[in-house]
Amino acid sequence: xxxxxTLLYLPAEKIVIAGDLLINPITDALGCYPTEWxxxxxxxxxxxxVVIVPDHGEPMRDKTxxxxxxxxxRELLSAGKTQGPAAWIPTRHxxxxxxxxxxxxSR
Numbered sequence: 569x570x571x572x573x574t575l576l577y578l579p580a581e582k583i584v585i586a587g588d589l590l591i592n593p594i595t596d597a598l599g600c601y602p603t604e605w606x607x608x609x610x611x612x613x614x615x616x617x618v619v620i621v622p623d624h625g626e627p628m629r630d631k632t633x634x635x636x637x638x639x640x641x642r643e644l645l646s647a648g649k650t651q652g653p654a655a656w657i658p659t660r661h662x663x664x665x666x667x668x669x670x671x672x673x674s675r
Contacts, residue, residue, distance in 0.1 A: 571588060587623050590622040
């Protein structure tokens with residue numbers, strides 16, 4: 569997974585190939601870069617796509633899963649910000665992991 573990840577938009581067909589940004593029905597976003605993924609998912613939401621093809625699961629013909637994933641990431645980021653330093657877990661390798669999204673995120 570990459571910070572903003574990659575998507576393909578076919579404007580004439582109004583299709584978004586979202587890759588691992590979206591999984592239908594359950595997101596894999598807890599192992600992502602939440603701030604960057606949120607921005608990318610918001611960009612997808614702004615497109616006039618009528619079909620969104622996720623990494624796994626059936627193609628979606630509405631934005632329900634997309635908007636639910638956006639809401640989850642917003643809530644996780646908000647919780648992480650209000651917890652401040654308490655949201656971070658030090659590891660034996662010197663990295664810090666976020667208690668909110670359980671990954672080394674870029675918040």
